[in-house]
Amino acid sequence: YITIGVLFLVLLMIIPIRMSVLSPCEIVPKDPLVISSPIEGVVDSIEVLPNQIINKGDLLVKLETIDLNNNYLISLKKLKSVQAELLTARQAGFYDSEKRSQIAQLQTQVELITAETDYAKSLLDKTKIFSDLKGIAILDNPNEWKGKPVVTGERLLIVANPKEVVIKIMLPVHDALFLENGSDVKLFIDNMIFRSWEAKVSRISFKPKLTAENIMSYEVIASFVSVENSELPKIGLRGTTKIYSDYVPVFYYLFHKPITGLRQVVGW
Helix, strand or coil, X not given: CHHHHHHHHHHHHCCEEEEEXXXXXXXXXXXXXXXXXXXXXXXXXXXXXXXXXXXXXXXXXXXXXXHHHHHHHXXXXXXXXXXXXXXXXXXXXXXXXXXXXXXXXXXXHHHHHHHHHHHHHHHHHCCEEEXXXXXXXXXXXXXXXXXXEECCCCEEEEEECCCXXXXXXXXXXXXXXCCCCXXXXXXXXXXXXXXXXXXXXXXXXXXXXXXXXXXXXXXXXXXXXXXXXXXXXXXXXXXXXXXXEEEEXXXXXXXXXXXXHHHHHHCC
């Protein structure tokens, strides 16, 4: 009986089984439009609410304009003054050689102040930020931005198409030994216990990074397979994914992690 038991155990260890690993995930937009501050300034107001439907051309953010508007008005006033001097010099230049000699200098001043005025106007125009995409607004509390200083390029909110989403998976390094592009993925959303979705791994980060739980993980993006837009889960939902790999013997499935850990300790 012992021999039969050993043979049975050996046969059991070589039975092929498909490797898989479970990992937390989140539904994120596929190609979101990141709305960032085009200039350094102070936020006056966020004009949209979380999950609000956005149309192309809608006003999203207003920055404070007091200082920029004053700079523009001062430059405009200086420009008008120098233009008046230039006009006077040209009119008097027919009979006054001294005025005629000032024309070139005044023309240079007009060009310089015109450039300053145009720049001040361009900054003023950038205080209103509009959407270039139709979608939904993704942000936290918009009131927290009011009066907050921002630097050029600082992210304010995201506009995303709710019909174009992917699965963001943070896979711990020790579970990513078999991971490759094209691997099958099954998604389970936390609040939808009777529904699952099929997906495939489409992108894997080159380097792992620390998650909020202080776990070194790869960022894995999985794309849905054959799913109607109306059936896609909403952006922001969280759940669990099961990532599948090739078939391996039961022995490898059970002992590959202990063996890998042993090799890291003893250097084998």
